[in-house]
Amino acid sequence: MRQADLAVGPYTLTCALGSGLRAVREAIRTGRSGLRPYTSAQVSCYAGAVDGLEQVAWSGPWARWDCRNNRLALAALEADGFAQAVAVLRSRLGSERIGCVMGTSTSGIGATEAAYRDMRARGAEALPAQFPYRETHNIHAVGHFVHSWLRLKGPALTVSTACSSSAKVFGVAARLIASGTCAAVVVGGVDSLCDTTIHGFASLQLLSGRPARPFAADRDGISVGEAGGFAIIAPRGLMDGAVLGLRGTGESSDAYHMTAPHPAAAGALSAMAQALRAAQWTVADVDYIHLHGTGTPLNDAAEDLALVSMGADKVAASSLKGALGHTLGAAGIAGVVFTAEAMAAGLVPATTNTDCIDPAVRSAIAVAAQRRPLRRALVNAFGFGGSNSVLALALLP
């Protein structure tokens, strides 16, 4: 979709690498990985966990909202002064003019997993009446929480299209602004570690026993990570000092399989082509592609095929899934924040953990960081159910 002149304003990310943009910048410079050994009910793997989430228990009016996913959301909102930036915008535009569109795949289902363990221990058959389903497990719990915490009064909804969720939110925001419904939208994504995803990916044999190595010859699956990230989207005229523009979005469906990518990468290709068309760019205009690059043999091969098919195999590209893990519903916003910081630094980030590219991969995957001007970039995010989303970002002149 062609965007009006939209800017990506203040943004932030909290992930396994640390809290806020300082950790992101350091990781882009050094290629550091935040993946560590992780054990979840008999599954041993590596995961990108965020430190410190166990140490805070919520009380008072927010007690019912207490779960790992909302704790992660709050930690991310407090990083880089993001919540304060929203407060400033609120006083300028009015809270009813600002929407809130979040992405997640599992929201706070970890709370229900814990409640089921408790049910089992007590021999109970049902969740107790006081279990806060709405505020924790429900898909919209995170959107509702962020909307309430930031005291916004515009539209609030939560997108859940698996691993493309927090890339899709940018398209929703652009439509809310273009339709005149909102003056600005807080977008973001929050997904936290839980047994459902660790065991689920293990059951599909998509979980690596080692840290994920996207596009490596010996890649054998993902490492799950958790992250929370946010950005403000608004017309450029409302965003003094913004350095990044949202030039276009591309979305498609594979219509092929619930988990495996389309063998000809038709969906990925179509979403990337749409984003280029919307931005009025050709492949030659693109300086960097932030790959979805999960680290499974099939996903990476399909994404490589998409780049080759559109003639983008000479464009510098990398995946950060070896640095922070696959953050699922937060992968889109994590990709945007990493890409924004890479563009600001003029540095193509390395594909962390990958030393030796699969000889079958033809795209220009960066193994080491490369210094060069990055003015225009694509960010890919693809998910289960064949859900594809691609964003076109540009440094503002």
Place this chain on the structure above:
Amino acid sequence: MKVAISGIGIMAEGLPDWESARRVLRGEIPYEKQPLRTACPGGLGANEARRCPLPARCAIDAGLQALAMGPYAPSMVATVFSSASGDLDIADRNCRGLVAPAPALSPTLFHNSVHNAPAGYWGVATGAQTRSISLSAFDDSFGAGLLEALTTVTVAGEAALYVAYDMVPPPAFARVRTVAAPFAVALVLAPAGTPGCAVMEASWVPARVPETRMGDASLEDLRRHNPAARSLPLLDALARGGRASIGLGCGGETGLCLTIE
């Protein structure tokens, strides 16, 4: 935001298709609950048909009904799916598996647990590679999804299929989440000026609007106890024809005011 409505589909107990629902809503036949009749959608292979869960079957059924009323093939429409709670039956089965002495999860149950599973099955069943979004706004999911469908049509100028569904949670959730009966509804929205069965004008307002209720007590009960059935006053207006105004919750302290002509 002004759009044409060019198709309607429904799947609920005693309301198995739009024609039956239309007659019930017009008061021509009484509303009687009947067991849900969902066929497995054509277009799925044998394995996928076996794996396709109830919410996806209801959503696909309603969506295909709505498209069949108008000129659009599945490959011509963007899709928007909304559900307050998704598939709690699968969440229940996954959580039971995870807390068992030897924790295990079925790969099928895991991929069916994503909120966009109905959208994924829709793509596989119809071959439609168009863009698709799946969302929730808890009990205001119908209004929030309608807003997304409206902006898709009015901003991008594309026709959109909007499907909302919610199912009855399993017994383990009985004390924490009430959805009294299953309900799926589908609307095809097209750019204003396109021929259709009605014209709808919608405006979003930053305040709770009085929700339009159903005159019939049992239909009002259904409306109150299934977030997708919040669509009933809109369906009622479409069944009766003529001009009508409808208020809907739309997430947070916000609402949608709809006018049907």
